[in-house]
Amino acid sequence: MKRRDFLAAGSALALKLGVRRRNRSFDAGPQGAYTRPIPTRQQFAWQRDELAMFIHFGVNTFMNREWGDGKEDPRVFDPTRFDARQWARIAKAAGFRAMILTAKHHDGFCLWPTASTNHSVRSSPWRTGAGDVVREFVDACRAEGLGAGLYLSPWDRHEPSYGDSPRYNDFYIDQLTELLTQYGPITEVWFDGANGEGPNGKRQLYDWPRIHRTVHSLQPGAVMFSDAGPDVRWIGNERGIAGETSWSMMDPERVPYAGFDGPGVRDALLRGDARGTVWRPGEADVSIRPGWFWHPEEDDNVRSVENLLDLYFASVGRNSKLLLNVPPTNAGLLPDTDARHLTAFGERLRTIFATNYASGARVRASGSGGTRLAPAQVVDGDPETFWSAPTGAQSGWVELELAAPATFDIVCLQEAIAHGQHIANYRVEGWMGARWTTLSWGTTIGYKKLDRIPQATTPRVRVTVEFAYDTPRLATVALYRSNT
Numbered sequence: 231m232k233r234r235d236f237l238a239a240g241s242a243l244a245l246k247l248g249v250r251r252r253n254r255s256f257d258a259g260p261q262g263a264y265t266r267p268i269p270t271r272q273q274f275a276w277q278r279d280e281l282a283m284f285i286h287f288g289v290n291t292f293m294n295r296e297w298g299d300g301k302e303d304p305r306v307f308d309p310t311r312f313d314a315r316q317w318a319r320i321a322k323a324a325g326f327r328a329m330i331l332t333a334k335h336h337d338g339f340c341l342w343p344t345a346s347t348n349h350s351v352r353s354s355p356w357r358t359g360a361g362d363v364v365r366e367f368v369d370a371c372r373a374e375g376l377g378a379g380l381y382l383s384p385w386d387r388h389e390p391s392y393g394d395s396p397r398y399n400d401f402y403i404d405q406l407t408e409l410l411t412q413y414g415p416i417t418e419v420w421f422d423g424a425n426g427e428g429p430n431g432k433r434q435l436y437d438w439p440r441i442h443r444t445v446h447s448l449q450p451g452a453v454m455f456s457d458a459g460p461d462v463r464w465i466g467n468e469r470g471i472a473g474e475t476s477w478s479m480m481d482p483e484r485v486p487y488a489g490f491d492g493p494g495v496r497d498a499l500l501r502g503d504a505r506g507t508v509w510r511p512g513e514a515d516v517s518i519r520p521g522w523f524w525h526p527e528e529d530d531n532v533r534s535v536e537n538l539l540d541l542y543f544a545s546v547g548r549n550s551k552l553l554l555n556v557p558p559t560n561a562g563l564l565p566d567t568d569a570r571h572l573t574a575f576g577e578r579l580r581t582i583f584a585t586n587y588a589s590g591a592r593v594r595a596s597g598s599g600g601t602r603l604a605p606a607q608v609v610d611g612d613p614e615t616f617w618s619a620p621t622g623a624q625s626g627w628v629e630l631e632l633a634a635p636a637t638f639d640i641v642c643l644q645e646a647i648a649h650g651q652h653i654a655n656y657r658v659e660g661w662m663g664a665r666w667t668t669l670s671w672g673t674t675i676g677y678k679k680l681d682r683i684p685q686a687t688t689p690r691v692r693v694t695v696e697f698a699y700d701t702p703r704l705a706t707v708a709l710y711r712s713n714t
């Protein structure tokens with residue numbers, strides 16, 4: 231089934247099952263009914279991409295800085311071998327499905343020939359001022375079949391109107407409009423809440439509702455990222471690590487606007503909220519090097535393949551998406567070491583996940599009954615089909631009789647998130663001779679949960695949902711071996 235059909239079918243089924251309608255007394259607050267949220271089609275597609283590459287590139291690349299002050303001479307921007315196709319090819323080979331570029335960072339230098347300011351590639355010697363990094367970036371993404379995302383820093387240390395809130399908001403909307411109208415479909419628009427310059431300097435009040443409206447109307451297919459969403463939330467740290475408990479829902483009051491800070495905010499972002507009222511899954515951003523921008527002195531400080539795998543398990547494997555930053559050099563190319571590690575990382579992922587030892591298993595489940603509950607669908611390799619416990623059940627189990635005893639050390643579970651994220655506790659057991667032995671126990675599952683366990687050999691595996699807030703639906707139970 232195509233993704234679109236599935237989601238349409240999903241909503242029809244959800245309606246049929248009354249998932250969105252039913253009031254549950256334990257969830258209904260004093261204000262009345264609580265409806266468990268489900269993803270939009272865009273959020274669902276965004277999550278299934280799993281891996282996106284972040285590209286920090288700009289005047290900082292040439293000044294050896296992390297945060298420019300906005301006073302940089304645009305003539306420093308002059309990559310000698312610029313090639314966005316090289317970025318995209320490496321990303322694709324490593325299994326990434328999207329890239330996000332810093333169209334403008336805090337220094338205010340624009341990587342596209344904007345009409346809003348002279349502080350752009352137009353004032354640089356690169357391609358005699360006729361170049362457009364954003365154009366070459368989106369073209370490269372499309373040529374490699376990758377989603378193209380853009381980061382437009384709200385904080386702008388160059389623009390004189392910054393701090394004069396209405397004027398700067400108009401300026402910012404103009405820039406956003408250029409980016410969202412001149413470069414075809416954009417899959418993700420990335421904002422941060424950085425709002426600098428402090429008490430004696432300029433203080434800007436961003437018009438977030440207007441920013442959101444602009445993106446929605448110009449690029450309805452895009453998701454928006456910030457610590458306050460609205461579509462995708464920051465995971466609360468820059469280490470690329472999601473919470474062991476990781477809900478895709480949030481209580482929007484906990485982080486009312488981008489850049490909001492206060493007690494418990496980071497934790498709320500890290501874990502989400504079991505009873506949150508909006509679907510706002512977490513994105514885990516982190517750099518392959520210590521800095522976000524390229525610094526030659528960090529060329530020997532690139533994450534190893536094992537480290538990248540750990541990141542994958544701690545982000546994608548915890549119901550999040552990994553946004554891994556790989557900064558181009560001042561030549562305009564991804565550095566060799568980084569490229570080598572990424573390619574090897576992609577190969578490792580492909581090898582590990584090539585053989586699912588659960589496929590072909592015979593499956594029984596609690597609640598038996600009609601084919602609609604379809605336990606076999608947890609091993610059919612299709613994350614869009616699922617086993618459902620009977621409607622309204624808050625627990626249940628599936629038991630796999632493997633085609634042959636299998637040796638594995640990774641358990642992969644997926645919920646049918648098109649119907650919401652409900653599971654709060656689960657246990658995975660293996661039949662060890664005469665009894666069931668716990669292989670892993672966890673809290674949330676969501677889109678994907680990967681548990682690394684001590685290697686086990688068993689002919690039977692049981693997954694028990696110990697508690698779910700609403701009908702548990704498992705799309706996948708898969709078993710893999712890392713030392714293949």
Ligand code: FUL
Nearest residue numbers: 296297422423424515522
């Ligand atoms: C932050 C910025 O201040 C950093 O420089 C970097 O761009 C990071 C991804 O987001 O808000």
